[in-house]
Amino acid sequence: xxxxxxxxxxxxxxxxxxxxxxxxxxxxxxxxxxxxxxxxxxxxxxxxxxxxxxxxxxxxxx
Amino acid sequence: xxxxxxxxxxxxxxxxxxxxxxxxxxxxxxxxxxxxxxxxxxxxxxxxxxxxxxxxxxxxxxxxxxxxxxxxxxxxxxxxxxxxxxxxxxxxxxxxxxxxxxxxxxxxxxxxxxxxxxxxxxxxxxxxxxxxxxxxxxxxxxxxxxxxxxxxxxxxxxxxxxxxxxxxxxxxxxxxxxxxxxxxxxxxxxxxxxxxxxxxxxxxxxxxxxxxxxxxxxxxxxxxxxxxxxxxxxxxxxxxxxxxxxxxx
Numbered sequence: 001x002x003x004x005x006x007x008x009x010x011x012x013x014x015x016x017x018x019x020x021x022x023x024x025x026x027x028x029x030x031x032x033x034x035x036x037x038x039x040x041x042x043x044x045x046x047x048x049x050x051x052x053x054x055x056x057x058x059x060x061x062x
Numbered sequence: 063x064x065x066x067x068x069x070x071x072x073x074x075x076x077x078x079x080x081x082x083x084x085x086x087x088x089x090x091x092x093x094x095x096x097x098x099x100x101x102x103x104x105x106x107x108x109x110x111x112x113x114x115x116x117x118x119x120x121x122x123x124x125x126x127x128x129x130x131x132x133x134x135x136x137x138x139x140x141x142x143x144x145x146x147x148x149x150x151x152x153x154x155x156x157x158x159x160x161x162x163x164x165x166x167x168x169x170x171x172x173x174x175x176x177x178x179x180x181x182x183x184x185x186x187x188x189x190x191x192x193x194x195x196x197x198x199x200x201x202x203x204x205x206x207x208x209x210x211x212x213x214x215x216x217x218x219x220x221x222x223x224x225x226x227x228x229x230x231x232x233x234x235x236x237x238x239x240x241x242x243x244x245x246x247x248x249x250x251x252x253x254x255x256x257x258x259x260x261x262x263x264x265x266x267x268x269x270x271x272x273x274x275x276x277x278x279x280x281x282x283x284x285x286x287x288x289x290x291x292x293x294x295x296x297x298x299x300x301x302x303x304x305x306x307x308x309x310x311x
Contacts, residue, residue: 011216011240012216012220015096016096017220019094019096020094020217020220020221024092024093024178024180024190025180025181025182025183027091027092027094028069028091028092028180028182028188029182029183031066031068031088031091031098032065032066032068032069033066034098035066035067035068036066038098039067043100044155045067045100045101045148045153045154045155045156045157046100046155046157050204052203052204052205052206053204
């Protein structure tokens with residue numbers, strides 16, 4: 001059964017497969033580590049532009 | 063443990079006893095998506111008590127409303143999203159988007175009965191929308207949601223290979239969007255596949271290994287969902303535009 005189902009899925013690389021092997025909690029923690037790096041290199045928390053999103057409205061005047 | 067901005071928001075919600083479920087990109091990460099999402103989206107119970115708790119959490123996060131509409135139960139129940147930007151230390155600039163109703167999904171109480179809880183060491187538990195409901199919520203008008211939806215289902219097939227319940231196989235047959243995977247699923251589970259053809263006619267093309275026809279039918283299925291999402295948001299967008307214009311006058 002296991003080897004038969006190893007056909008799924010076909011488009012993932014090794015890194016993605018390693019990521020999938022983590023537990024959900026571990027994924028959350030590893031993702032949190034990325035934040036540290038992202039902020040350290042000057043990354044901002046402003047949301048990304050989303051031209052296809054239903055909330056794509058002009059900003060309100062402050 | 064130093065908490066990331068997202069974990070700080072989640073921790074604050076937890077401390078303030080906000081009844082909410084993590085949705086959107088952050089929930090996708092929990093279910094195996096390899097992406098970096100810079101905002102946090104929640105579906106919440108729209109009750110006076112819960113909104114009071116949420117208001118407390120937003121105060122701790124120094125979250126200010128951005129855009130429209132106002133953060134009220136009637137707007138939430140209509141399907142609107144209320145948007146906030148945090149100002150507290152460690153979460154400066156982080157967007158928090160709140161909804162109480164998701165297009166195509168059940169009411170919050172039902173979502174809650176199916177939700178998952180993930181325990182984070184040093185922080186506590188995070189309540190997350192179920193994978194099934196998350197996938198449903200991704201049937202939008204956005205390309206990136208369709209890409210994500212497909213990956214979430216593929217990931218689930220990979221994670222649960224060899225140990226899938228009949229219900230899980232049925233869900234894969236109903237939600238899988240990769241033609242090759244669908245063909246393999248139908249070959250491995252011919253009984254359920256034949257049974258589900260009436261529910262999802264494109265499974266006939268998958269059973270017949272007709273990849274061209276299957277791809278065309280998947281595109282049509284997606285187009286119908288995108289159109290339904292546009293129709294769903296059309297009156298809500300109109301209402302928001304009216305609100306915006308009336309406030310700017």
